[in-house]
Amino acid sequence: MTAEAMESPETTRPLPSLHREDRGYPWLGQLFEYSKDPVRLLRSKWDRYGPVAPFYVLGKTSVMLLGPDACGEALQNRDKAFANGPAWSQLVGPFFTRGLMLIDFDEHKSHRRIMQEAFTRPRLEGYTRRLHPAIEQGMASWDTDGRFPSYWRLKQLTLDIAADLFMGGAQDTSKAEMDRVNKAFIACVQAAAGIVRADVPFTRWGRAYRGRKVLEKFLRHYLPAKRAQQTDDIFSVLCHITTEDGDRFSDDDVVNHMIFLMMAAHDTSTITTSTILQYLGQHPEWQERCRADALALGPEPSMAELESLVPLDLVMREALRLRAPVPVLVRYAVKDTVVQGVRIPADTNVVVGVQLSHMMEDYWTDPPAFDPERFSPERREDRSHRFAWEPFGGGVHKCIGLYFAGLEIKAIMHRLLREYHWTVDPAYVPPLDHHSLPFPKDGLPIALVRKDRHGL
Numbered sequence: 001m002t003a004e005a006m007e008s009p010e011t012t013r014p015l016p017s018l019h020r021e022d023r024g025y026p027w028l029g030q031l032f033e034y035s036k037d038p039v040r041l042l043r044s045k046w047d048r049y050g051p052v053a054p055f056y057v058l059g060k061t062s063v064m065l066l067g068p069d070a071c072g073e074a075l076q077n078r079d080k081a082f083a084n085g086p087a088w089s090q091l092v093g094p095f096f097t098r099g100l101m102l103i104d105f106d107e108h109k110s111h112r113r114i115m116q117e118a119f120t121r122p123r124l125e126g127y128t129r130r131l132h133p134a135i136e137q138g139m140a141s142w143d144t145d146g147r148f149p150s151y152w153r154l155k156q157l158t159l160d161i162a163a164d165l166f167m168g169g170a171q172d173t174s175k176a177e178m179d180r181v182n183k184a185f186i187a188c189v190q191a192a193a194g195i196v197r198a199d200v201p202f203t204r205w206g207r208a209y210r211g212r213k214v215l216e217k218f219l220r221h222y223l224p225a226k227r228a229q230q231t232d233d234i235f236s237v238l239c240h241i242t243t244e245d246g247d248r249f250s251d252d253d254v255v256n257h258m259i260f261l262m263m264a265a266h267d268t269s270t271i272t273t274s275t276i277l278q279y280l281g282q283h284p285e286w287q288e289r290c291r292a293d294a295l296a297l298g299p300e301p302s303m304a305e306l307e308s309l310v311p312l313d314l315v316m317r318e319a320l321r322l323r324a325p326v327p328v329l330v331r332y333a334v335k336d337t338v339v340q341g342v343r344i345p346a347d348t349n350v351v352v353g354v355q356l357s358h359m360m361e362d363y364w365t366d367p368p369a370f371d372p373e374r375f376s377p378e379r380r381e382d383r384s385h386r387f388a389w390e391p392f393g394g395g396v397h398k399c400i401g402l403y404f405a406g407l408e409i410k411a412i413m414h415r416l417l418r419e420y421h422w423t424v425d426p427a428y429v430p431p432l433d434h435h436s437l438p439f440p441k442d443g444l445p446i447a448l449v450r451k452d453r454h455g456l
C-alpha cells in the first residue's frame with residue numbers, strides 16, 4: 001500500500017465493527033471456535049466481513065486477512081508494516097527466541113543470507129544421502145501388526161532423522177540422554193498450546209522453560225567440536241557457512257537457529273507425510289501410481305531422482321493444500337497500514353488465513369476433493385492466483401526449508417511405497433487437534449502391511 005493511499009480517507013475505510021455473535025466467550029473470544037474448526041471460522045468471517053475481518057481473541061480485537069489478495073498483501077509487506085517476531089513469540093512463547101522466523105527486517109535479511117548457504121543444491125544433495133540410512137534405521141523397528149498409528153510413528157521417525165541429519169548423530173551421547181533431549185524439544189513445541197503462560201511447575205510452559213535449558217546445554221556442549229570439524233549435518237553446516245562478504249553466525253546464533261530449525265522441520269513434515277498416507281490409503285489407484293515410480297528407482301535415490309517422482313509430487317502438493325501444516329500465519333502491525341482498502345492501526349495482531357485460500361471455489365475446482373491432477377501442467381489450478389496455494393508462506397519469510405521438506409517427505413514415502421501397502425477407510429475423517437499445528441488426535445491409524453511378509 002502506498003503512503004498516499006494510506007493517508008487518503010476517501011480511498012480507505014475503517015475495520016468493520018464486530019458483530020455481537022462474533023464476540024465469543026469473555027476474554028477468550030473465539031479461540032474455541034478456531035480450535036474446533038478453523039476453516040469454518042475463517043469462512044464465516046469471510047462471508048460476514050470480506051477479506052479484512054475483526055477477530056476478538058484473548059481480550060483484544062485482532063484482524064483476520066482472508067482470501068489470496070489480502071494474504072498476499074500481508075506476506076509481501078511492501079510498506080514493512082508487519083513484523084513476525086512480536087506476533088509469533090506470543091504464540092510459541094520465548095522458547096524459539098531469535099529463530100529466523102522470529103527476527104525482522106534488516107536483521108532478518110542478514111541472517112537469512114547466511115542461512116541460505118545451508119540450503120544450496122550441493123548441501124541438499126548431501127542431506128539426501130544422509131536421509132536414506134536414517135529412514136531405513138527408523139523404520140526397522142516398525143511393528144505393523146494391527147492398527148498402525150501413522151502420525152505417532154512418523155513423528156518419532158522425523159525426530160530420529162533430525163537427530164542424525166541436524167545433529168550429526170551426537171556421537172558421545174547415550175540413548176537415554178538423546179531421549180531426554182527429544183523430550184526437551186517436544187516440551188518446547190508443546191508450549192504453544194499452554195494456557196498458563198509463565199514459568200510455573202507442572203505446566204506446559206514450565207516444562208518448556210526447562211526444555212529450552214536442556215537443549216541449549218546440549219548444543220553448547222557439541223559446539224566446539226562442530227566448529228573444529230566440518231561435516232555434512234546441519235549443525236556443522238551452520239557453524240561453517242560464510243557469505244561472500246564473510247558474514248557468519250556467532251555461537252549464540254547457531255544455538256538459536258538450531259533449536260528453531262528442528263522445530264520448523266519436525267511437525268510440519270510429520271503432518272504432511274501422515275496426510276499423504278491417509279489419502280493414498282483412501283485412493284489405492286494413486287498409491288499404485290506412486291508405487292510404480294518408487295519401484296523404478298533404486299533403494300537410495302539421489303536428489304534428482306526423488307524430484308522425478310511426479311505423481312508423488314502432485315499428491316504432496318494436494319496434501320499441503322487440503323491440510324496446510326501451518327493453516328494460519330501471524331503478524332503484528334508495527335505502524336498504521338492499509339490492506340485491501342481497510343485501515344489497520346499500529347499495535348494490531350493480524351492472522352493471515354492461508355488455509356481458507358486453499359479451499360475457495362474461485363480458485364479451485366471442487367476444493368474439498370482429493371484431486372492431485374489439479375497441479376498437473378495441463379491444469380495448474382495453483383496458478384489461478386499467485387497466493388492461492390501458500391503452504392510455505394510467501395515474501396521474505398517464505399519457508400527456507402521447502403526443498404529440504406520435499407526431499408525428506410519423498411524419501412520417506414519412497415521407502416514406504418517400496419516396502420509396504422496400506423489401506424484407510426474411504427469414509428475416515430481424522431479428528432484434528434488445532435491447538436497448535438493441526439494433528440490427528442487418534443494418531444491417524446492405517447492398516448499397514450509389510451510387503452515381503454505377506455507375499456504381496
Ligand code: HEM
Nearest residue numbers: 100101264265268269325326391392393397399400401405
Ligand atoms: C511441509 C513442511 C513445511 C511447511 C508446510 C513449512 C511451512 C512454513 C511456513 C508457512 C513458513 C512461513 C512462516 C511465516 O511467514 O511467518 C515457514 C518458515 C520457515 N521454515 Fe518451514 N515449513 C516446512 C518445513 C520446513 C523445514 C524442513 C525446515 C528446515 C529444514 C523449515 C524451516 C523454516 C524456517 C527457518 C522458516 C523461517 C524463514 C524466515 O523467516 O525467513 N521449514 N515454514
